Amino acid sequence: MKRLITGAIAGVLIGTFASVVMDTSPAYADNHAVIKQRIxxxxxxxxxxxxxxKAFAKDGKGSMADVAAAAKGVEAAAGKLLPLxxxxxxxxxxxxxxxxSLAKIWEDWATFEKANNAMATHAAxxxxxAAANNADGVKASFGMMGKEGCGGCHKPFRGPKAK
Ligand code: HEC
Known part of the structure; x- marks a missing residue:
């Protein structure tokens, strides 16, 4: 826990965010646990x-209510991601x-955070x-979320799968 807080403060996080980390993060037994938790x-x-x-946007499966709930789930996950x-x-x-996770994350935290914010914004x-029953809007925002959220973060910050 101490290591987590020190890391957050010493790192690239702004003060307010560091206090969020202190207030809400569970006490991780160690870094192995935090890695597991984020995965x-x-x-x-x-x-x-x-x-x-995706099932809705690509194959027309599921309802708008499913989509809305899932999008809120992604947004909620984005809100929990950075402290992990x-x-x-x-x-x-x-x-x-x-x-x-690549070391580049902590060398360019601003870009990492930006990709996470993009995921949250497009999910919202x-x-x-979905609430407005606008399927084309769902599809367009889904495309942006994949591109700027998942892709915008994985490309620079996630290394290849271990063999
Ligand atoms: C802010 C950065 C960021 C965003 C945004 C992001 N990811 Fe990730 N994701 C990562 C990193 C870094 C890892 C590797 C975590 C680790 O192994 O420590 C990861 C791991 C994963 C994993 C775990 C399995 C694996 O092979 O690594 C899945 C599944 C995944 N991401 C899916 C997604 C999807 C789908 C989206 C978009 C909706 C997304 N991610 C958005 C950074 C991000």
């Missing part, structure tokens, strides 16, 4: 909901098998379009 959030909170929206990346919890400090737009 879990990516799989369930992000990808799980992403798939629901304390400084020094990527490659090469941890093995390629354990994490795909998807929820809004």
């Amino acid at each position: 879990e959030l990516m799989r369930k909170g992000v990808l799980g909901n992403f798939k629901v929206i 990346f304390p400084k020094g919890t990527g490659r090469p400090d941890y093995s390629d098998k354990e994490t795909r 737009a998807i929820a809004k379009h």
Whole structure:
């Protein structure tokens, strides 16, 4: 916990954000636990909901209510993501098998944060379009979320899968 807070403050985070980290983050047993937790959030909170929206946008499956709920799920996940990346919890400090996070995350935190904000903003737009029963809006915002959110972050900051 102390390491997490120190990392957040010493790193690139602004003061207000550091206090958010202190207020809300659970006490991680260690960095292995925080790595596990963020991958879990990516799989369930992000990808799980992403798939629901994709099924609608690409194959016309599911309802607008499903889409709205899933989009809110992505937005909520984005709100939890950043504190799960304390400084020094990527490659090469941890093995390629354990994490795909690249050290570049902490060298260019502003871009990392921007991609996360893009994911949240486009997810919010998807929820809004779904509530208005606007399928074209959902599709357009879904495309932007994939491009600027997932892609905008994975391309620069996520390394290849360990073999
Ligand atoms: C702000 C950056 C960022 C955004 C935005 C982001 N990801 Fe990720 N994602 C990562 C990083 C970094 C990892 C690697 C985590 C680790 O292994 O420590 C990751 C890991 C994952 C994983 C875990 C499995 C794996 O192979 O690494 C999935 C699934 C995933 N992301 C899906 C998505 C989807 C879908 C979106 C968009 C809706 C998304 N992510 C948006 C940064 C991001």
